[in-house]
Amino acid sequence: MTLEELSARQRAFSEARAWGPWHTPKNLVMALTGEVGELTELFQWLTPEEAATAAEDPALRPRIDDELADVLLYLVRLADVLGVDLIEAANAKIDRNETRFPPGVGRTALEK
Template identity: 80%
Template structure:
């Protein structure tokens, strides 16, 4: 399934439930933020090592997958409502980042002094 297919499936899901009036950009951004918060909560008190291994925990993995899916689906829906091609936007962003952060500069380039 492509990203376009997933967007169409999500759009049809929303349309079948008459959610269009509620799927405004503002509301979708707020819902996306809430889902990112729920994902954050899963990692909140984990050490860096525990977080790196979180997906290996059979009790935690399904929760992580659900929250990642929620974030992904809201992001796709928001882009669809706004008419943004996420793949093109992501590629353009990587292109800009390649110029901002050339190879070999290292982590020092990420710090804001």
């Protein structure tokens, strides 16, 4: 499934439930933030080593999957409502970052 197909499916889901009046950019950003918070909560007290292997934990993996899906779905819906092409925006951002962060330059060199 492409990002466009996912967006169309999410739009149809919303329209079938007449959620349009509540899917304002402000509300979608707030919902997105809440879902990022729920994802953050899953990792909050893990050590870096535990966090690196969290997706291997059979009890934690389904929760991680659900929260990542929620974040993606709200982000895709927000982009759809705002008319933003996420692939185009992401590629443009990477292009800008390639200038800002040239290869071979470590973080400490950029902080100077």
